[in-house]
Amino acid sequence: MAEAIQKKLKAEVEKYAQMQKDVSKSMSARQKLETQLAENNIVKEELDLLNSSNIVYKLIGPVLVKQDVDEAKATVAKRLEYINGEIQRYESVLKEMEKKSEQHREVLTSLQQEFQKAQGLAAGKV
Amino acid sequence: MAEKGQTNVEHVGGVVRLREQHEKVVKDCESRMQHWRKVSGDYEALTDRLQTLPDQLSYDIMVPFGPLAFMPGKLVHTNEITVLLGDNWFAKCSAKQAQKIVDHRMKYVKNELDDLSKTMKNFEARVGFAKDLETISANKGDYVDIREEVGNDDAALTKGKQRIAHKPNSKPKLDVVWDLKEEDEEDEGESGDGGSRKGVMTEEELWARLDELEKLEELQDEQDRLSDNADMNGEDTSSSSSEEEKEAEAAPPVNGLSLKPSWSSVSDSKAPLSTDRKKDEDDDEEEEDNCLPTIFFSHTVEPKKVRINTGKNTMLKFSERKEQKEHSKRKKKNGHNNGHCHHELHKITTPADIYRLFVDVKNGEPIPRKSILKSRSRENSVCSDTSESSAADFEERRMIGRSFSHDEHSDTSDGITEEDSPTTVPLQLPSRYEAFSGTVIEKDPMPSAVPHLTISPPALPTILERKQEEVAPDVSPPQQLPKRVSKFKAARLQQK
Numbered sequence: 001m002a003e004a005i006q007k008k009l010k011a012e013v014e015k016y017a018q019m020q021k022d023v024s025k026s027m028s029a030r031q032k033l034e035t036q037l038a039e040n041n042i043v044k045e046e047l048d049l050l051n052s053s054n055i056v057y058k059l060i061g062p063v064l065v066k067q068d069v070d071e072a073k074a075t076v077a078k079r080l081e082y083i084n085g086e087i088q089r090y091e092s093v094l095k096e097m098e099k100k101s102e103q104h105r106e107v108l109t110s111l112q113q114e115f116q117k118a119q120g121l122a123a124g125k126v
Numbered sequence: 127m128a129e130k131g132q133t134n135v136e137h138v139g140g141v142v143r144l145r146e147q148h149e150k151v152v153k154d155c156e157s158r159m160q161h162w163r164k165v166s167g168d169y170e171a172l173t174d175r176l177q178t179l180p181d182q183l184s185y186d187i188m189v190p191f192g193p194l195a196f197m198p199g200k201l202v203h204t205n206e207i208t209v210l211l212g213d214n215w216f217a218k219c220s221a222k223q224a225q226k227i228v229d230h231r232m233k234y235v236k237n238e239l240d241d242l243s244k245t246m247k248n249f250e251a252r253v254g255f256a257k258d259l260e261t262i263s264a265n266k267g268d269y270v271d272i273r274e275e276v277g278n279d280d281a282a283l284t285k286g287k288q289r290i291a292h293k294p295n296s297k298p299k300l301d302v303v304w305d306l307k308e309e310d311e312e313d314e315g316e317s318g319d320g321g322s323r324k325g326v327m328t329e330e331e332l333w334a335r336l337d338e339l340e341k342l343e344e345l346q347d348e349q350d351r352l353s354d355n356a357d358m359n360g361e362d363t364s365s366s367s368s369e370e371e372k373e374a375e376a377a378p379p380v381n382g383l384s385l386k387p388s389w390s391s392v393s394d395s396k397a398p399l400s401t402d403r404k405k406d407e408d409d410d411e412e413e414e415d416n417c418l419p420t421i422f423f424s425h426t427v428e429p430k431k432v433r434i435n436t437g438k439n440t441m442l443k444f445s446e447r448k449e450q451k452e453h454s455k456r457k458k459k460n461g462h463n464n465g466h467c468h469h470e471l472h473k474i475t476t477p478a479d480i481y482r483l484f485v486d487v488k489n490g491e492p493i494p495r496k497s498i499l500k501s502r503s504r505e506n507s508v509c510s511d512t513s514e515s516s517a518a519d520f521e522e523r524r525m526i527g528r529s530f531s532h533d534e535h536s537d538t539s540d541g542i543t544e545e546d547s548p549t550t551v552p553l554q555l556p557s558r559y560e561a562f563s564g565t566v567i568e569k570d571p572m573p574s575a576v577p578h579l580t581i582s583p584p585a586l587p588t589i590l591e592r593k594q595e596e597v598a599p600d601v602s603p604p605q606q607l608p609k610r611v612s613k614f615k616a617a618r619l620q621q622k
Contacts, residue, residue: 043212046227057216
């Protein structure tokens with residue numbers, strides 16, 4: 001009885017660890033997005049500082065490709081939006097994962113209690 | 127003690143960990159600030175360079191050639207600067223435009239630095255606090271633990287309950303009465319305290335009590351109605367407490383009984399509450415073990431001065447202590463009310479004294495008054511010396527409420543109580559506030575309204591007293607005048 005519970009407990013713990021990993025992955029991805037967001041914001045503002053006489057280049061691989069200033073501004077704005085959307089998505093995913101991990105945690109605690117009880121019983125019997 | 131010590135150790139450990147975490151954050155902030163300061167320095171250098179660069183059309187420089195070599199070269203197009211805007215975006219601009227961009231970036235860096243410094247300050251404060259916490263836990267600081275022993279919680283309990291929580295053994299009176307009829311033993315076992323008391327009663331008495339209880343309940347409802355109208359502070363307490371008493375004792379509530387709980391509960395509720403609060407505070411604070419200098423604080427119940435409606439127009443003002451009341455109550459429980467009690471009781475120091483003092487003598491025996499609020503015929507009252515002072519002060523609503531409750535409790539058989547109380551109460555209102563001088567003035571003894579049930583010794587009614595009370599109702603009705611007037615009404619009439 002105690003052993004069965006122990007096995008269950010182990011399985012649950014593994015699952016929980018997995019969930020935690022997923023959560024942390026999502027977290028780091030979200031953090032990356034945040035830095036990108038900040039950067040693009042700066043780019044946007046600096047582009048606004050320039051006028052059309054400047055030439056804007058985009059680095060694609062090893063090549064600097066000429067871009068239109070307005071086009072560049074539009075592209076950056078679009079990218080900003082995209083990043084915002086991604087952040088939202090990751091937020092929701094994180095929330096879900098949090099909930100799931102909470103549930104898992106509860107299951108774990110209940111299992112642990114059972115296990116302890118069983119152990120106590122076993123000790124008593126012995 | 128061991129547990130306390132253990133918790134203390136754990137507490138200290140927790141605090142240490144907290145402090146360490148805070149310090150980690152602080153260090154992290156510090157490193158980030160370092161990074162930003164470096165960036166800021168770089169940008170400043172860049173600004174300088176940008177300002178001097180366009181001075182010349184070209185410069186002779188040593189051009190880096192790989193990681194290890196330089197070669198002489200020329201720096202041309204000094205005003206054309208390709209700026210990395212971020213995210214793989216470049217812009218070609220003049221030195222001045224580049225300067226603008228650099229300034230913009232500097233602003234950003236400054237913002238970051240400010241935020242970080244704020245965070246650092248915040249966490250540094252927390253670290254300091256955690257350190258203090260540590261010293262407190264380790265009993266090294268100048269902190270003193272103030273402890274207060276919490277008294278019995280009965281008062282708080284009694285105060286809080288509106289509709290009384292029947293004691294486990296005390297069932298509704300009716301039930302108890304019925305049970306008693308079936309078997310005395312069962313009754314005693316079931317009703318617990320009440321049962322033990324009831325066991326002494328005879329069947330007839332039980333019937334009588336049943337009636338009384340029914341009326342009491344009606345009165346209770348009436349009282350609640352009145353108390354709502356009256357909007358009194360102590361009223362609810364008194365009613366609830368009196369109800370409790372009623373339930374607990376399973377006997378027609380005697381004024382003393384009802385009074386006692388109400389007074390004491392009102393006064394004591396503060397004490398337990400405050401003590402509880404104190405206790406909570408203590409708990410919230412650092413858990414000082416015995417090691418810490420401890421001040422033991424005991425909260426003394428401030429004697430509450432209450433005005434009691436001892437009769438239709440009588441008012442008593444006294445202060446009492448619940449313990450004293452209970453004590454006397456217990457005393458009374460154990461012993462039959464004896465006549466000799468009277469002389470001792472003439473000196474009133476606690477509310478219980480009042481009950482002891484005001485005893486109706488019936489058939490040559492001092493019968494405890496059920497309710498001293500009920501105005502008794504002077505003849506019946508042993509302590510019939512009423513003075514202006516006693517009748518004077520009426521602590522408004524509280525007293526009214528109490529009188530209501532008391533009257534209700536006492537006037538079980540009549541059912542007139544509620545009517546009576548209004549009349550009695552207004553009369554007492556105008557009286558001035560005075561300490562009880564040991565005398566009770568009965569301005570207008572209610573003829574029929576006087577609840578015979580309120581005939582009770584000043585002391586809390588004991589089982590025997592209750593028994594007497596039960597008998598009393600049977601006896602007293604004949605004593606009443608033909609017309610029954612509610613005490614409230616009577617008081618009103620008198621007022622007019």
